[in-house]
Structure formats: structure tokens, C-alpha cells
């Protein structure tokens with residue numbers, strides 16, 4: 001999985017490289033500027049055809065330093081440059097100052113003026129607008145500095161204007177992807193060495209446009225401890241190909257608990273997801289009164305009657321049941337509360353979704369009984385009921401950066417509950433009690449907005465359950481299920497209904513050669 005960094009982690013990587021003597025700040029800045037120009041030309045090849053005009057907005061830190069390098073490199077290609085600096089040249093940090101001076105010997109540095117810059121953006125004369133105002137050091141909103149420019153860039157971008165953010169769109173929090181106030185929108189964000197968390201969560205993707213990662217010569221083989229993983233396509237480990245000769249029991253047995261009559265659809269969706277993702281067997285455990293309804297709908301999924309907790313406990317005497325799913329359409333009455341307690345007491349890997357999360361939130365000690373083989377799959381509302389203090393911090397407008405992020409929220413929720421927590425969204429955030437964290441981003445070229453449809457979460461719960469049943473550890477099962485779920489949705493496309501998701505999985509697996 002690719003790494004997503006915070007600004008502090010990136011600073012530490014740069015500092016290590018400099019301490020080892022691999023590169024100095026000036027070299028990194030030069031490579032950063034070169035990377036930006038190369039990425040712009042790769043993104044918009046028509047910029048290669050003859051000299052163009054660029055508007056370059058530089059800020060008071062090293063992000064501004066990158067901007068001066070970009071201005072110089074474009075001017076060397078014959079481009080016409082209008083450059084504005086927010087801040088005083090003599091207060092620039094040393095590398096930025098050197099690049100300022102070298103640009104100043106070639107062209108003009110105009111003092112920042114929001115209205116003038118906005119007017120130039122709106123004139124449409126620039127072939128490229130470069131935002132090097134603030135990068136990873138942006139610590140608060142910039143509406144008062146660049147509000148008119150942000151509005152003009154928004155219109156410019158919407159009309160197809162080429163707006164490029166150096167490292168991060170100014171005003172966007174690198175660590176949380178949250179709008180600190182007045183973010184400058186970009187069509188392309190060129191970041192360095194590794195992508196940042198803020199580009200894949202919260203408001204990040206709305207402002208970044210697309211992401212390009214420029215190599216600035218830092219060691220690619222050094223992993224960053226504590227980095228957040230960007231969930232990518234699962235490897236062969238989840239496929240069945242490696243297990244030729246295995247029988248259905250070697251692929252696990254998932255047990256999905258259903259609600260009463262008229263409410264069994266959600267559990268049936270989850271069960272179908274568990275079966276399609278590769279659990280060897282899937283049984284639906286429904287109350288006696290719902291047996292006929294379920295039997296009318298099931299073929300490969302098996303059916304057992306479970307009315308009270310004693311039935312569940314008796315069923316779980318069979319050690320071959322390797323994972324449970326509780327929540328979809330289950331109900332929140334005393335029977336379901338007792339079933340949840342019995343399921344947790346069994347210690348089996350379990351997915352707790354929907355009504356199971358409501359039940360947890362209703363108890364005095366919501367996290368009691370949870371363990372490291374549990375996966376909680378809340379959407380934002382369910383998360384807020386379980387962890388109201390964390391949700392409140394996420395909802396509050398951030399006064400300063402780094403702002404509280406969805407990743408910090410799930411890490412805290414996971415540490416508190418002792419379970420893996422998967423907070424659903426286009427930017428699904430996943431954390432394990434040991435501190436590992438990942439983002440699954442159905443964003444950019446993996447966007448699947450049609451996934452927001454009734455029953456889609458039930459299928460996701462089923463996919464996690466199926467992978468757990470097959471023996472995947474909880475954190476990995478959650479991450480892999482999120483990827484498969486979104487990929488299945490992308491394969492079906494607009495018009496998708498939840499029933500389509502499990503049935504799209506064979507094509508997903510075939511494409512992955514699993």
C-alpha cells in the first residue's frame with residue numbers, strides 16, 4: 001500500500017536526508033520546482049507548444065521558494081511571468097530567499113495584492129496559474145489574504161483554466177484535508193516524494209483536482225514509521241487460486257444474523273457479499289418467524305433458526321463458524337442486545353454494523369466486550385453516536401492547522417474500543433488498536449458516487465465478514481473489503497443498486513487475476 005504522510009513526517013524525511021548528506025535544502029527545492037514544471041507539462045502537453053504566460057503566486061515560506069524556482073524555469077523556456085509575493089523578501093527562509101534573488105535578477109516581484117491578482121486570474125490571460133502561496137506550513141485560514149483570488153481561481157478552474165498547487169492547495173490542511181478557510185482550488189496538485197493524508201480525505205480532493213507526485217531524489221526505499229496507508233488493490237493473498245484442492249471448509253464459514261419478518265433483506269445482502277467474496281459457506285441465522293421469508297430468497301446461502309442467545313451460543317459450539325456479522329436489519333430490541341452479547345462473548349471475529357452499532361451506543365459502556373477481531377463499520381452518524389466527543393471535534397470548524405482529522409478520529413476510536421474501526425465515506429478511514437491506519441479513497445479516478453445507495457453498507461459488512469471468515473486479520477479484511485466494494489461499484493457504474501455489488505465481484509477478481 002502507498003504511504004500518505006503528515007507534514008511533520010515529510011519534514012522529518014527531508015531532515016534525515018539532509019543530515020545524512022544525501023541532499024541539501026537548496027537541491028531539494030530545485031528538484032521540487034523541476035518536478036512541478038515536469039508535472040504541468042505532462043498533465044497539459046499543449047503547454048509545450050510555444051512560450052506561454054504564467055501567473056505565479058509566492059508565499060513567505062519554502063512553498064514560495066518552490067514558486068520562484070518554477071518562475072525561473074518557465075522563464076528560461078521563454079514564458080511570460082507575472083509573479084506576486086505575499087510577505088517581505090528579507091524575511092524569506094534562506095533557500096527561498098536565494099531563489100527569490102535569482103528570480104529577481106530575471107523578472108519582477110510584485111507585492112501581494114488580492115484584488116489585482118484576482119483581476120489577473122479573471123482576465124483569463126494566464127495559461128497557467130501556480131499557487132505557491134502556502135504549502136505544508138499553512139497554519140490557518142487565508143480568506144483575509146486571498147479571498148478574492150480563491151473566488152477567481154474557482155471560476156477559472158471551472159472554465160477549464162489550468163491551476164496548479166505546489167505541494168498543497170493554499171489554505172488546505174496537509175494532515176486533515178480540512179478547509180482552514182479560503183482554500184485556493186487547483187486542477188492539479190504536485191506534491192513531493194509521497195502523497196499527503198490531506199489530499200485523500202475530508203475536503204482535500206475537492207481542492208486538489210488531481211494529484212501528481214514528483215520524485216525529489218529522497219530515498220524511495222525508506223518506509224516512514226506511522227505513515228497512513230492508501231488502500232490499493234488487494235494481492236493474491238485473498239484469492240482462492242493458491243488453495244487449489246481446498247474444500248469449502250478450508251475457506252471458512254460466515255454466520256450472518258438476520259432480523260424479523262419483513263426486515264431480512266439487509267442481512268441477505270450481507271450474506272451474499274460474504275459468499276461472493278470467498279467464504280466457503282455462509283449461513284443466515286434468522287428468527288423462526290422469518291424462516292419462510294428467508295428460505296424463499298436463498299439458494300447457496302444456508303439458513304438456521306436463531307431466536308435467542310442460547311440458540312446462537314449452541315450454534316457457535318461448531319468451531320467451523322469462523323466469523324459473524326451482526327447489524328444489517330437486525331433490530332435493536334432486547335433479543336438483539338442479548339444476541340450481540342452472546343456473539344461478543346464467543347470471541348469470534350465479528351463485523352458490527354448498523355443496528356449492532358446502535359445497540360452498542362445504547363449501552364452504558366459501549367466498548368465493553370469488544371476485541372481486536374471485531375470490525376466496527378459506522379457511517380458518520382453511527383460514529384457520532386458511539387464516539388460523540390470525536391465526532392464533535394471533526395465537525396467543529398478548525399481554527400488552526402494541523403486540524404483534527406478523520407484518521408485521528410478513527411485511531412482514537414480504535415484505541416478506545418480495542419476493535420478495528422472503519423469510518424465509511426468516499427474517504428473511508430480505517431484504524432486498528434495497534435495504531436495502524438489506512439484510507440480507502442473512492443476519489444479522483446476511483447470515484448464511485450453511485451455507491452451511496454440503499455443496502456451498499458450491508459454488502460460492505462458482508463465483504464468484511466467473508467474475508468474474516470477466510471482468516472484475513474481484521475484490519476486487512478476491512479481495508480480489502482473497502483477496495484473490492486468500490487471496485488465492484490465502478491465496474492457496474494451509474495444505475496448501481498446494492499444487489500449488483502456482490503455479483504460484480506467475479507469480474508473484479510478476474511481483473512486482479514485472483
Ligand SMILES: NC(=O)C1=CN([C@@H]2O[C@H](COP(=O)(O)OP(=O)(O)OC[C@H]3O[C@@H](n4cnc5c(N)ncnc54)[C@H](O)[C@@H]3O)[C@@H](O)[C@H]2O)[C@@H](O)CC1
Pocket residue numbers: 014024025026028029030032059060061062063064065066093095133134135136137138139140141142145166167168192
Ligand atoms: N527544504 C525543504 O524543507 C523543502 C520544502 N519544500 C516546500 O516547502 C514547503 C513548506 O515550507 P514552509 O515550512 O516554509 O511552509 P510554507 O511555505 O507553507 O509557509 C510557511 C510560512 O507561512 C506562514 N503562514 C502559514 N499559514 C499562514 C496564514 N494562514 N497566513 C499567513 N501566514 C501564514 C508561516 O508563518 C510561515 O512563515 C512545502 O510545502 C514545499 O512546498 C520543497 O521545496 C522541498 C524541500
Ligand SMILES: [K+]
Pocket residue numbers: 063131132133134135165166167168169170
Ligand atoms: K501551495
